[in-house]
Amino acid sequence: MNAGSISVRCRGQKLNKFINALRVNSVECRSSYTKQEEFFASILYIDIKKFKRIAKEYNIEVFIENKKGILPGVLKYKKRYGIIIGLFIAASFIMYVSNTVMTVEVKGNERVSNGAIFSVAKNLGIKKGKNVQNINYSQAEKSLMSAIPEISWANIQHTGNRVLITVAEMKTAPEIMSKSPCNIIVTKDAVVTKVTVRTGQLFGLVGMPVKKGQVVISGIYTSLNNQNHEVHAEGEIIGRYSEHMIFTQPFKETKTIYGNIKTSKKIDFFGLKIPVDFALKGNKTYNITVEDTPFQIFKKDLPIGIIKNNYEEVLQKEFIYSLEEANNLLEKQVTNYEKNFLENMTILDKKCNFNATSEYLQFDITYKIEGEIGQESPLFIK
Amino acid sequence: MNTNIQIQNNTSVIITDCRRIIECDEVMVRFETSKLLITIFGKNLRINDFLSGGLEVYGEIESIEMRGHKK
Numbered sequence: 376m377n378a379g380s381i382s383v384r385c386r387g388q389k390l391n392k393f394i395n396a397l398r399v400n401s402v403e404c405r406s407s408y409t410k411q412e413e414f415f416a417s418i419l420y421i422d423i424k425k426f427k428r429i430a431k432e433y434n435i436e437v438f439i440e441n442k443k444g445i446l447p448g449v450l451k452y453k454k455r456y457g458i459i460i461g462l463f464i465a466a467s468f469i470m471y472v473s474n475t476v477m478t479v480e481v482k483g484n485e486r487v488s489n490g491a492i493f494s495v496a497k498n499l500g501i502k503k504g505k506n507v508q509n510i511n512y513s514q515a516e517k518s519l520m521s522a523i524p525e526i527s528w529a530n531i532q533h534t535g536n537r538v539l540i541t542v543a544e545m546k547t548a549p550e551i552m553s554k555s556p557c558n559i560i561v562t563k564d565a566v567v568t569k570v571t572v573r574t575g576q577l578f579g580l581v582g583m584p585v586k587k588g589q590v591v592i593s594g595i596y597t598s599l600n601n602q603n604h605e606v607h608a609e610g611e612i613i614g615r616y617s618e619h620m621i622f623t624q625p626f627k628e629t630k631t632i633y634g635n636i637k638t639s640k641k642i643d644f645f646g647l648k649i650p651v652d653f654a655l656k657g658n659k660t661y662n663i664t665v666e667d668t669p670f671q672i673f674k675k676d677l678p679i680g681i682i683k684n685n686y687e688e689v690l691q692k693e694f695i696y697s698l699e700e701a702n703n704l705l706e707k708q709v710t711n712y713e714k715n716f717l718e719n720m721t722i723l724d725k726k727c728n729f730n731a732t733s734e735y736l737q738f739d740i741t742y743k744i745e746g747e748i749g750q751e752s753p754l755f756i757k
Numbered sequence: 758m759n760t761n762i763q764i765q766n767n768t769s770v771i772i773t774d775c776r777r778i779i780e781c782d783e784v785m786v787r788f789e790t791s792k793l794l795i796t797i798f799g800k801n802l803r804i805n806d807f808l809s810g811g812l813e814v815y816g817e818i819e820s821i822e823m824r825g826h827k828k
Contacts, residue, residue, distance in 0.1 A: 394778050397806070404806040409782040 379420035379444025380405070387435035390414050396429050420446045475645055476505045477536040477678040478669075484542050487525050492540060495522045496531075501540070503678045504646025507533045537675075556605035556754040559592035561585045563748045565614030575608030585614065585748075594754045605754060612749035615723065620712065622738040624705045627695050633662065634688030641682040643667070648682065661686040701736040709738060720746030760790040767818045770797060775812040778804070786814050789826070796822040 387393065390409060397404055402425055407416035414435075418426055420442070430437045442448075452458050479501060481492045496502065499515045516529045519540070528543040559575065561567075566584050570577060576596035585591060594608040642649040664687070669680030696704065713722070724743035729736070761773040772790065779794075780787040781804060787796040802816035 391778060391780060394781065398775075398778070401808050403808050404804070407781075407804045407806060408802060 379442065379446035379448070380417050381420055381423055381439055381443075381447070382415070382417050382441040383426065384438040384440050385414040385416075385430060385435045386412065386438070387430075387433060389433045390435070393430065393433040393435050396433060397426070400425060400429055402426050402429065415440075420444060473536055474506055474508060475536055475678065476501065476503055476507055476510075476533070476538050477645075478676045479503065479538045479540065482539060482541045484526075484544060486544055487523055487542070491523060492519070492526075492542065495519055496540060498522075501531065501538055502646060503643075507536060507538070510538075536678075554607045556594045557607055557751045558590045558594045558754060559608045559610055559612065559749045560588055560590050560752045561612060561614065561748045562750045563587055563614065563616040563618075565616035565748050567591070567612060567614045567748075568745060569611070569613035571611040573609040574606050575610060577610075590752070591749065608751070610749065611747060613745060614748040615743065615745045616748065618742045618744055620740050620742070622705050622708045622712070622740070623735050624696070624701045624708065624737075625735045626698075626701055627693065627734075629691050629693050632690050632692050634690050637686045637688070639684045639686065641684070643669070643678070643680045643682050645678045660689040662689050663687075698731070698736065705736060705738050709740065717742070717744065717746075720744045758791045760793055762795075762821075764818075764821070767799075769813060769815040770818060770821065771811065771813045773811050775810060778812075783816075788812065792826050794824045794826060798822070 385393065390412070394404075394407070394414065402418060402422045404416040404418055407414065409415070427437055429435075479493065479496060481489050484492060496515070496519065499510075499518050501510055501515060510531075510533075512531045512533075515531050519529045519531070519542075520526050525545050526542045527545045530541045532539055532541075564585070564587050567579060567581055570579075570581060570591070572592055575592040575594050577592055579585065579589075579591050591612050592608045592610045594606050595603055596606065597603055640651050642651055664685045666683040666685070667680060668683065669676040669678070671677065721744065722742055723745055726741045728739040730739060731737070758774055763771040765771075772788070772795065774790045775788050776791060777789045778786070779789060781802075783802055784800060785796060785798050786802050786804060787794070789795075797814050797818060797820075799819045800817040802814055802818075805813040805815070807813070
């Protein structure tokens, strides 16, 4: 391969002898000619030392006219150490990047979260900054499957510096409605106001008082030929009952509040976290949220990015309430309770007694409610 | 050893066995093969020297003169 050539001009007395000496010493001359006692030729760059030596031997002056090709171009920069070091660093960087995990992606999961898979993968050594060659993929696949039982199959492979975890999840059996024999019992001491029986044998009548745990619709019934059958009793029992609740609001209480949010940033460089600003000091408690923002090229995440930690100060503050404020808070408690627990019930009556001490305000409320009081109770038959 | 001479129009002469170049300039190239003394006349003559012992003379070739070698 011709890595480069040099055009030379030579002047001297013994030109013809010099030309033949070049031939004898295997110095290949191209496009050579002699003009006005000067010899012109194009020689290979690698022959220049030999050429000069022979020229010296025959007392010929050599003038280099032109240099062509890769080798002269490259050697021109042989003392430019910055370029050489830069090229070396760039080559090392490319080698490092192509052998280092830059991104880990998960595919095929629906029920198992990405976070769970990433967490296990991290413990198995599959994380940003790790050498792709040092990962035991088949072992990691087995470990991933044993660590997350919902995963039935896992495949881990790398394309360059991107690790792709493909998983298949266990298929769950469809939920089977329980149709095992059961009774329907009441959950409160109440007076039955309405009964709807779909399956089973009704014990009792509307208007009858019932005790908590009493069977109202039985899952065992006797047919006309005196044979007992066990069924899954179904129906609705609506009853009226009383419920007693006490709501308390202290005049002085300590609550958790959230203070200022401080942010600290770190540079994530191939998994190495380099802090760029403040470090939090003191014994304060913080609620920390982490935002990881990797840099992207062509919508692909790079292993270099910014990690932002938001520190939300958690404070314990003492509140002192007036009677009116405590009363408002108690009313809010009552409203919340009714909204959350008595939404499907009908409140027939509500009696409220106030009790105020120096420390707290109390609402003592007795509700009269009408609502569903039936509950399935399994039948255990030998 | 026999010398093969290949002439292409009036632009190029390739000689397989060149022992020594005796004289060479833009209008005349004289060289010696194992059996002949060859002189090529022309204009803008150039030489490509092959390490195998071959030689190419190219340019505007006008005439080629061959003489037996003096021993």
